[in-house]
Amino acid sequence: MYVAVKGGEKAIRNAHKLLAKRRRGDTSVPALTLEQIAEQLSHSVARVMGEGSLYDETLAALAIKQSRGDLIEAAFLMRAYRTTLPRFGYSQPVDTAKMLVERRVSATYKDLPGGQVLGPTFDYSHRLLDFKLAAEEGSVEPVAETAETSDEAMPRVTDLLGDEGLMEPDPVTDEDAPVGDLTREPLAFPADRDLRLQNLARGDEGFLLALAYSTQRGYGRTHPFAGEIRYGEVEVEFFAEELGFAVTLGAIKVTECQMVNQFQGSAKAAPTFTRGYGLVFGQVERKAMSMAMVDRSMRWQELGEEQTAPAQDIEFVLSHSDNIQATGFVEHLKLPHYVDFQAELDLVRRMRGEWFEKRAREENGDTSQEAAE
């Protein structure tokens, strides 16, 4: 019986009930707490905060719980919540040179001021399932918190290179220039770098990863080196006009990646190292690196390079990076489309009729011609 899209109200109610039940799963298993998610699934939480464009670990944990671990769905919940929040203004730029560093690695120098700080990373772990974790309840080996709280200055690698003139200078932007914000003004093209970076910071990790990977395989090669990746805590400051000075709103954890790209020069620019920049909430290195690589690729025009590859195509990249938009439009194909399909049915039937008619005519025509010969 055909009842798929009708009888909506009851069907929706039942679907929601069933969803709630499935979400909870077997009730003899204890429910997840938000603290458990925030503490133990911190990479998920970070991704949801970044792509959801809202820094709040508890809300992100709630979103993950509510979405049954579907991280794009969770990011969507965060975005929908974010859009209802009042806006007070824009923070001051965060100063990552003053980061309370938990991890800092550079692939371009063996050692450097401030040192390499490995910090928490999967990088040198062996990917063997740890069956001890399956049985684990409680006890974790006590680890001394390492040098992350060291007071030693940790200049950014790009600044070190800059001192020698080998690194393109940071673009000088007018302090009073308005901050591009694609949540307030719809994205228009050509988009400046501030908007591009905002778009990438909110963009889908998988999409950026694939694009970055494509540049390594020859689709718009950029010769990247991981100049520096640092992860840690930075303070967020807000300039309160009523007070006349900036106040600290709190601290957030971010991963910053500065890619250093060899550049042979062009008609427009001398040979130098150029940069790609990535900054994301939480410890999401894969995305920070991908973002930096795609950012560099999209700078082809300003550096006088040729556009040859998808990762360089600003309009293509920015229009398809948002997974909330992408998942919505792809998944909306689940909605009823039978009115348009009816129109297509009619058309295909008609075109098939015409096709068979034409073929029959041609066959008849052929036979009569043969007969004439």
Added chain:
Amino acid sequence: MSDTAENYDQGEYNFAYLDEQTKRMIRRAILKGIAIPGYQVPFASREMPMPYGWGTGGVQVTAAILGKDDCLKMIDQGSDDTTNAVSLRGFFEKTAGIRTTYETSEATVIQTRHRIPEKDLTDDQVIVFQVPIPEPLRFLEPRETETRKMHALEDYGLMHVKLYEDIAKNGHIATTYAYPVKVNDRYVMDPSPTPKFDNPKIDEMAALQLYGAGREKRIYAIPPYTKVKSLDFEDYPFEVQKFDKPCALCGARNVYLDEVILDDRGGRMFVCSDSNFCEERRAAGHVGPMAADPAAVQIGGSSQEETAR
């Protein structure tokens, strides 16, 4: 009360969900859209509590214009009781507490996806369309920078070439829905994926038409009594779909029909896509050729049960 309703009750949401700043931004875009019929006005579309593709553009437009005295009709595929129509109607019942209706003539605001009601709309009504891809040239030229230029220069050669290629290949234009129109002799516009059957209705329509594309962040409009011409050629004039049979349930002719498969032995019937139109006709005593068929009754009757809430 549904889970969704409880969630809205938990939060402190404004009338019709959107905050006032967002409404103002959308309202300004609507006014520009009205002043420049058929031109797609960029607007800072917000994330809504339903996914992109579910009608976020239409919902934002409706939320921006809706007042407490409005009466809202919400349809999807011409029907008031399809799942998404039910869901979106519920959204406005919960967040705006406004009156809703299935009756076309009772509504002051009609939000629709993919259809225009069969009954003529009036001066006092506004119809809001949900739009997936607002750019009529998008499938001919994917770049916004290029299509924007084409609109600016009124350069629609590409569209005519496409339609002409259709004719060369098929003997007719092979576009059945989202059939492009020219508004007020200036802008080529996508009337949203309504079947081209509905195109004549948007020409010189008495009601104001507003189009909202949330994901693509565009709003456009056609004021009442505006010339809207479906693109065609002198020797291949625009024509709409024709159905051989009347509605199986109410006997209506010259309406858009949905094909409903009744069984797995090829049994099927054609019924009004506009469910309210069909029900009103049946209530007035009109009988279609299959009105007595038990399978047909089950289909035709389901929405009335739902009406009795």
Added chain:
Amino acid sequence: MEPSITTENRAIRTAPLAAGFADPVHDAQGCFRAIMDVMARPGTRKTLELGKLTPPAPLTPAAAAIALTLFDYDTPVWLDRPLMQSDAVKAFLRFHTVAPILSEPVEAAFALVSEPGSMIPLTSFNQGSAEYPDESTTVILTGQVFGKAQAVTLEGPGIKEKISFSTGPTPPIFWDQVVSNNRQFPRGIDLVFAGEKEIAALPRSTRITLTEA
């Protein structure tokens, strides 16, 4: 509701300030629907529900209602001289709308004109571009009296066949300016006329015929 941490706001909090909408949500909605209706039906009139709006002169209650409905920090506003010279008007608009007030008409999203008889030419405002015609200024003429001045005939989108329209005061050769403005369609400015309680509008899409005297 709206963030309003600016120095101007702090300064004017000491002075008594006329109230805005009694019901910001529904009053703004009602006013917007009236504006939308007249914009969609050029030459027709709608009555605004003004409640107890008593803005400082020369800002009229109808103009204040339109401002409260459409202006905010995203919309730079240009004021004509009498309005610009009134600190009370500027304080009222800044406090209730947070809109930046500027002196360059070409940068304005909205222009408020309290003395339409001597208003600057329409070409002084932002006409929008061919690619973004929506970026043009919307000009609001206040203190209008409908039906008394020389009538013009309107045709085009929103108008079933033809409609006669008359409003004043307007500057000399106003209608010639509007005719040229509307000839640039899709570029051009849109006009809103605000009387004591009634409003009307004339978007750039309307074709205007001057009636011989």
